[in-house]
Amino acid sequence: MQDKKLTRREREKLRHRRQMLVAAIELFSEKGYHNVSMHEIAKRAEFAIGTLYKFFKNKEDLYKALIMEKAAEYHRTLIRALSREGDVLTILKNYISAKAGVFADDVATLRLYFAETQGASFNIKAGLDQDIRKLYDELVEQLASTLEKGIRKNVLRDLNPYYTAVALEGITNAFLFCWLEDPERHSYEANAPVIRDIFLKGVVAE
Template sequence: MMEKKKLSRREMDKLRHRRQMLAAALDLFSLKGYHNVSMHEIAGKAEFAIGTLYKFFKNKEDLYKALIMEKADEYHRALSDVLSKENDTLAVIGDYIAAKAQIFANSVAALRLYFAETRGASFNIKAGLDQDIRKLYDEMVEQLVSTMKRGIDRKVLKEGDPYYMAVALEGLTNSFLFCWLEDPKHHSYEENVQMIKEMFLNGCLAK
């Protein structure tokens, strides 16, 4: 097995600076929307000179795409890890529902941006971003479909179209996430994980 190349001090500093810039952009985009944020604002919030920001990203669109793709990749990778386990189907479904709480638990800004992007609000980004995100999403849904299919084959879930089951679970979890985003004090997603699971299985569990 090849050893991971150790990064130089200069490379580590560049990675840290890039993370700081993306974190500042995430906060601003999630609060104000893509069109209402300037590169100067991002540089100021990240406490870098505007010229330094342009050394990392050629323009605002480039920065936004990097941010969205990084967050989308983290999100779908975490869910893919859960769905790739060959555990009991009901355990995988429960873990999948819970994983969404863990992904967004420490980042309301990421959740706000996720919904803005997926619902098409405020953003109009070119450069093939939609296709890239769609590819990640489709791969994750296919894994969820495979989970449903295994559950049907094992007689754990009732006979039905595994794709529609996957879409139903996605819609249900996202609805609860949206409620949590709108009013986190009264609609905790994490506290409702068991309810979400029961609501889904009430329609899909084999008798």
């Protein structure tokens, strides 16, 4: 639902919730999940602790909301890139570039997102890993479908589209990790042509 369709009170409530999530992700990134309290989050967001608990029943609930919102946003961005009209090679190039879009100005979220999706254990993930896995599986299937179209049109080599999709995910995620470790030295955006070159040279039909 877009903000313009909400009442003023609903928009204000949504804005407060976003402020709380921003404060939480800053603190989780700085100190780690276990070293942050709900009181610290409330203080950083400049809300009373009681107000924070009106939005989230506990820290686990807040964390799950934070990760799932970012995962869903990431998923929507990439599915949108794969759903655009155009030739397969252009779609793949746009997909590679789009992978940094959600996190372009938010390395803290990227760090938490990858910690969760790569299996880091916070002992709080009840149901969360399955939810993220479902989004990931949908994305890989959509990517595989795009690759399959390229194979049918003889643009791409006749390789297993699912495993080719997994391979592309592996390459792009490796470059995102480099970016995460040293954003200034390993810009994902600057390396996007390298990623395209590495991947497409292996899959483009002769």
